[in-house]
Amino acid sequence: MTFPKHTKRLMTDARKHGVETYRGDLSDLEAFAEVVALTEERKQVALRSKDYFKKLMETYGDQAYLHLAKLNITQKLSQFESQLKEVEEAIQETQPHQKKRLLKLRDQEKSLQRYISEFQGFSAKYPEEVVIAGILSIAYGNVMEMLYAGMNEDFKKCYPQYLLYPKVFEEAYQDGIVWANMGGIEGDLQDGLTKFKSHFNPTIEEFIGEFTIPVSYLYYPAELLYRLRKYLRHKH
Template identity: 65%
Template sequence: MVTYKIGISKTEHDEFVKASKQTNLLQSSDWAQVKDNWGNERLGFYQEGVLVASASVLIRPLLLGMTMLYIPRGPVMDYNDSALVKEVITALKAYGKTKQALFIKFDPALLLKQYKIEQEAEENTETLAQLAHLQEAGARWTGRTKAIAESIQPRFQANVYTDSNLTATFPKHTKRLMKDAQKRGVETSRGDITDVKAFADVVALTENRKGVALRNEDYFKKMMTIYGDNAYLHLAKVNLSKRLQEYKEQLTQIQKDLSETGEHQKKRLTKLKQQEASVSKYITEFEDYVSQYPDELIIAGILSVRFGNVMEMLYAGMNDAFKKFYPQYSLYPKVFEDAYNDGIIWANMGGVEGSLDDGLTKFKANFNPTIEEFIGEFNIPVNKWLYPLANYAYEARKKRNNH
């Protein structure tokens, strides 16, 4: 017999989630502080006094005192245990009634498929069995959706599993662009809360370019404060005047070498002339930048958050005026390197379209991610009379917001 307790401690919930195979930032107790426009309660489910399932539940108020409940990447439990699944779903429904919920939406961290881009993979038979347990327990599955816009959390994500020699697995053109970033003097380091304004500025530039609304400085400060050392702010910066001076010194040396090279040294002459043309091009480019921008500035950044031994790369921005500096190809490898050194087993680059033909997928493919396909969303109807109408209204609103 499963009993449930409302308001279990942050520590009890977080330790249970971290010890599971379903560890995910969205089930961290602190995530509810980030999503402070929702209410929140933590539910623990016990068998004979032992915690066997846990859920951080977000609560959205609706009209007339009604609510909608959402459990992102949860509940966390053993989905192979059909009896446990049934009891937890029943208990969630009972809890939903105390909140006058119309329905409860959840999307557990269960993977239907894992594969590299351009590879095929079979659906995981264990996950299919877990799906059957959920449906038998009365949870209504929304199915194998493809588009990011069809669900609250993306059903497909590009996830990088960290390794000591990860960059060796990157495509050749990625390695070339990493070198190009280095040649242009891009330096990447981990920042702190004092760098949030500069990060927010490059995110704002990204918003303007893509016509999307991300987050502002206050929001990023809040995340950095809530997660502390578990928040990773990686920044790419350039010192334009310093790099320009270095190029000028290189050009002086190349021209000196050219003057000392005989006509018969054809290979050396060819190589030096190519270097002269390349460095001269950089000098022209940098002189233009120096006339427009301060000597040192941040041109790109990524904000990630760690929970347990996993990481979500949540927000990224870039000053498009510096796209030829390829700062992302310096930033992303740095995030993966720091994650690996801190014992993080994977860093999720975020959602992609299930068709895998969108711009996000093409960019993320540069870092050889594993595409992970989650099982997707479920609804637990709580108010059996109003649920059909509420779900119809929810789906209609979602479609409106995505057009």
């Protein structure tokens, strides 16, 4: 799979944050339902409940793909702190005339300090390991519908979706899936959802949309009578 340069950079950022992706099972539905609920609350939409997701997975079996992104906060925080200590020691050992090396080390120091501050905030609010995003997809034949997705907004700067979507695509392709449908987009191609999906180098298919096809010659007279009756009722 090939992705735009911007997407590859965000995938690298996600790995630096310690994001891990995996295919889940029924035991992971509670965590998935939680991130979906957070998305519902954030976007003011109604999606589905844990029981519905469970029914989908039980009905479709191996054709139901539940993928999750998780973060081990304690482990990654300890790793960042250890790396910061090494960088600080390297700065002390670097001579003043080694300006390029010092500049690089200072940048690493600032980056690690930022990560540590971020993860200390996570550690105060969440358990050691937490699911931060998920996608539930259903395969049929050689195509897949990515039906439901959710993310914990507190971890948006960890960019979990930029590892999660490629994970779904990769495993689907390994199972013989040739088409994964990420869902619809707005018609003007400028909304946030469209911009996000564009990061995965999609193929956009335009459909004709909704329309009415009369199946009986009585449709138009009946429609006229219905509108006339409605008008007369409102008039009186």
